[in-house]
Amino acid sequence: MSDVVSFAKEGSIGLITVNNPPVNALSQAVRAGIKESVEKGIADPDVKAMIILCEGRTFIAGADIREFGKPPMEPHLPDVVQSIEDSPKPIIAAIHGTALGGGLEIALGSHFRIAHSSAKVGLPEVKLGLLPGAGGTQRLPRVAGVEAALEMITSGDPVSAAKAKEMGIIDEITEGDLKKAAIAYAKRVIDEQLPLRRVSQLEAKLDTPTVFEDFAKRNARKFRGFLAPYKCIEAVKAATELSFPEGMKREREIFVELQASDQSKALRHVFFAEREVVRIPGLPEDQPTRDIKSVGIIGAGTMGGGIAMCFANAGIPVYLLDVSQEFLDKGMATIKKNYANTVSKGRLTQEEMDKRMSLIKPTLSYDDLKDVDLVIEAVFEDMNIKKEVFKKLDTVCKPGAILASNTSYLNINEIASVTKRPEDVMGMHFFSPANVMRLLENVRGEKTSPEVYATAMKIGRKIGKIPVLVGVCDGFVGNRMLAQRTRECAFMLEEGALPWQIDKVIYDFGFPMGPFAMADLAGLDVGWRNRKAKFDQLTEREKRCNILDKICEMGRFGQKTGAGYYKYDEKRNPTPDPLIEELIINHSKEVGIERREIGDQEIIERAIYSMINEGAKILEEGIAARPLDIDIVWIYGYGFPRYRGGPMFYADLVGLNKIYEAILKYREAVGPEYWTPSPLLEKLVKEGKGFYSK
Ligand code: 3HC
Numbered sequence: 001m002s003d004v005v006s007f008a009k010e011g012s013i014g015l016i017t018v019n020n021p022p023v024n025a026l027s028q029a030v031r032a033g034i035k036e037s038v039e040k041g042i043a044d045p046d047v048k049a050m051i052i053l054c055e056g057r058t059f060i061a062g063a064d065i066r067e068f069g070k071p072p073m074e075p076h077l078p079d080v081v082q083s084i085e086d087s088p089k090p091i092i093a094a095i096h097g098t099a100l101g102g103g104l105e106i107a108l109g110s111h112f113r114i115a116h117s118s119a120k121v122g123l124p125e126v127k128l129g130l131l132p133g134a135g136g137t138q139r140l141p142r143v144a145g146v147e148a149a150l151e152m153i154t155s156g157d158p159v160s161a162a163k164a165k166e167m168g169i170i171d172e173i174t175e176g177d178l179k180k181a182a183i184a185y186a187k188r189v190i191d192e193q194l195p196l197r198r199v200s201q202l203e204a205k206l207d208t209p210t211v212f213e214d215f216a217k218r219n220a221r222k223f224r225g226f227l228a229p230y231k232c233i234e235a236v237k238a239a240t241e242l243s244f245p246e247g248m249k250r251e252r253e254i255f256v257e258l259q260a261s262d263q264s265k266a267l268r269h270v271f272f273a274e275r276e277v278v279r280i281p282g283l284p285e286d287q288p289t290r291d292i293k294s295v296g297i298i299g300a301g302t303m304g305g306g307i308a309m310c311f312a313n314a315g316i317p318v319y320l321l322d323v324s325q326e327f328l329d330k331g332m333a334t335i336k337k338n339y340a341n342t343v344s345k346g347r348l349t350q351e352e353m354d355k356r357m358s359l360i361k362p363t364l365s366y367d368d369l370k371d372v373d374l375v376i377e378a379v380f381e382d383m384n385i386k387k388e389v390f391k392k393l394d395t396v397c398k399p400g401a402i403l404a405s406n407t408s409y410l411n412i413n414e415i416a417s418v419t420k421r422p423e424d425v426m427g428m429h430f431f432s433p434a435n436v437m438r439l440l441e442n443v444r445g446e447k448t449s450p451e452v453y454a455t456a457m458k459i460g461r462k463i464g465k466i467p468v469l470v471g472v473c474d475g476f477v478g479n480r481m482l483a484q485r486t487r488e489c490a491f492m493l494e495e496g497a498l499p500w501q502i503d504k505v506i507y508d509f510g511f512p513m514g515p516f517a518m519a520d521l522a523g524l525d526v527g528w529r530n531r532k533a534k535f536d537q538l539t540e541r542e543k544r545c546n547i548l549d550k551i552c553e554m555g556r557f558g559q560k561t562g563a564g565y566y567k568y569d570e571k572r573n574p575t576p577d578p579l580i581e582e583l584i585i586n587h588s589k590e591v592g593i594e595r596r597e598i599g600d601q602e603i604i605e606r607a608i609y610s611m612i613n614e615g616a617k618i619l620e621e622g623i624a625a626r627p628l629d630i631d632i633v634w635i636y637g638y639g640f641p642r643y644r645g646g647p648m649f650y651a652d653l654v655g656l657n658k659i660y661e662a663i664l665k666y667r668e669a670v671g672p673e674y675w676t677p678s679p680l681l682e683k684l685v686k687e688g689k690g691f692y693s694k
């Protein structure tokens with residue numbers, strides 16, 4: 001047999017064991033090994049039944065994603081699954097860990113399925129922009145019903161063994177030793193001569209004729225922009241309309257189409273990027289880190305409170321410090337309200353909430369921080385205030401404690417310079433709301449030690465974040481790139497666009513909201529304050545482009561004041577405001593710009609390509625180590641559509657030459673101070689490469 005699949009006999013039972021770490025993915029060798037083993041079992045007169053089971057931490061977790069995009073190699077998975085189902089001798093799948101994608105399809109091709117109670121099963125292909133391509137869309141509705149199959153296939157979320165049994169996917173669950181239980185089950189199948197259950201011979205029954213349209217409508221918001229969920233629905237529909245072989249043909253056609261799509265390429269890129277991002281180039285896998293058993297947070301405002309919740313959620317005790325009892329009470333009340341909301345939605349038990357609340361201790365005294373392992377400062381964005389805090393922390397905190405700032409743009413090196421331990425100082429930039437947003441920008445200062453930033457990466461994962469390591473510059477990776485988009489969108493307003501036009505284009509591109517709706521949500525006063533703080537560094541045109549100032553001077557700070565770029569009703573629904581339209585048109589007149597029609601393509605180019613050019617500069621300067629770091633920042637921190645793979649991957653899909661040409665065009669039209677191509681971009685274009693080509 002092959003190295004990765006073995007065949008052994010235990011009495012009259014053939015054991016087909018897959019051993020392809022780490023997750024028993026269905027590489028060509030595994031597929032071939034399973035097929036040969038099945039043939040061997042069929043040919044052996046002593047074998048009366050077979051069991052497919054796996055070594056290691058899990059049952060087969062799917063096709064080998066690394067083989068996608070390469071020329072397909074025989075045997076193809078649907079044929080392997082068919083050979084299992086066609087076996088005249090009973091085959092039982094014995095599932096532990098996660099039977100995912102092709103793994104579940106192998107199990108569905110088997111005649112019986114037994115699972116350990118801790119196992120999960122699912123068809124996550126949709127998350128990779130695909131559909132289950134080895135019979136999953138045809139067999140699951142036959143065994144679990146059309147509605148249940150639609151839900152499972154389009155969400156990609158796994159279900160527990162117990163739920164799978166309820167749905168008819170699993171026949172038996174064991175608490176004990178899976179192999180023993182599977183052998184006992186196989187013996188029963190032989191002894192009782194149980195008829196072989198071939199799922200393909202069942203019927204996928206339709207309860208209501210409109211089930212597919214209704215399902216698509218109900219999930220329209222969730223599926224927005226994604227291609228694969230709709231294709232999954234189409235394939236499940238085929239299971240109800242076509243014969244099994246014809247349905248399989250249809251499934252294959254759609255699978256091939258999706259596999260070649262840009263969306264699937266992008267989603268597969270994100271799958272690997274989010275795993276790669278935590279590996280720091282230059283650091284060994286066994287890089288020592290420090291233990292973080294308790295944490296101090298400075299500032300009980302929205303950010304500080306949200307950060308405290310992240311640690312409490314992971315069972316790590318937190319001291320939450322502020323300067324007045326009033327601020328502390330307010331902060332604790334907000335945390336309590338947030339948890340209570342989750343409890344009322346049934347996503348957290350009261351007991352768990354109480355436990356988490358008890359882990360957060362409000363305090364007014366820096367002395368309480370003397371034994372903590374990590375402090376995260378989340379006070380007002382003001383360098384002088386931050387320096388004061390860090391001086392105090394330096395005197396109070398024990399040696400070896402990590403001192404981090406949650407600043408979103410200030411210079412970490414300058415903050416570190418006021419302490420006697422700059423090697424222990426770094427940035428840990430959470431995104432609002434901190435208890436919800438997955439991104440954590442870990443900012444390494446010039447002197448931060450590898451042990452310290454490796455610890456921040458590790459603790460970031462522990463509290464459920466996707467940590468990305470970046471370097472020091474104004475706004476780090478995320479906000480530095482965002483500043484480009486913000487400027488271009490403001491310029492486009494004075495040149496002829498309106499906020500709702502730009503917002504619609506950016507929303508349709510796939511962001512959860514456009515830049516102006518987003519600014520209204522965050523509070524216009526925040527941007528206004530930043531603008532005032534940096535006013536001296538602005539260009540003449542930026543100074544003159546003061547639409548934001550004018551709106552803020554009217555007391556319109558966005559959603560919280562009921563009006564900003566938009567006006568809002570009591571439920572915070574936005575409507576375009578003629579007053580703002582007039583204000584913008586008058587502004588153009590005042591500054592002597594003749595307004596013109598601005599097309600959707602120009603909006604995309606100026607809003608997105610400007611960020612890509614900045615991303616290239618960020619790479620050149622080493623602020624981000626790899627393009628994938630930038631992509632992950634934008635997907636998890638700013639809602640860049642996942643199915644476009646992040647700005648740098650998207651740039652490769654568009655073609656860097658096209659982006660380069662557009663940049664040259666805007667250099668002429670808008671000015672070289674905003675639109676000079678980065679040398680890296682220029683070099684890649686000359687070499688005919690992309691950010692990701694080797
Ligand atoms: N193919 C290739 N490599 C895979 C893989 C797969 N299907 N699944 C996981 N891996 C790799 C990961 O990239 C990672 O590699 P690394 O160590 O080099 O970074 C390693 O296996 C371990 O993975 P995780 O870090 O994700 O380990 P976890 O224990 O956290 O999670 C898991 C395990 C739940 C199985 C998770 O890896 C997962 O969800 N995998 C993807 C499953 C999937 O999408 N299956 C469907 C594939 S498509 C398909 O089957 C098509 C078919 O219908 C025709």
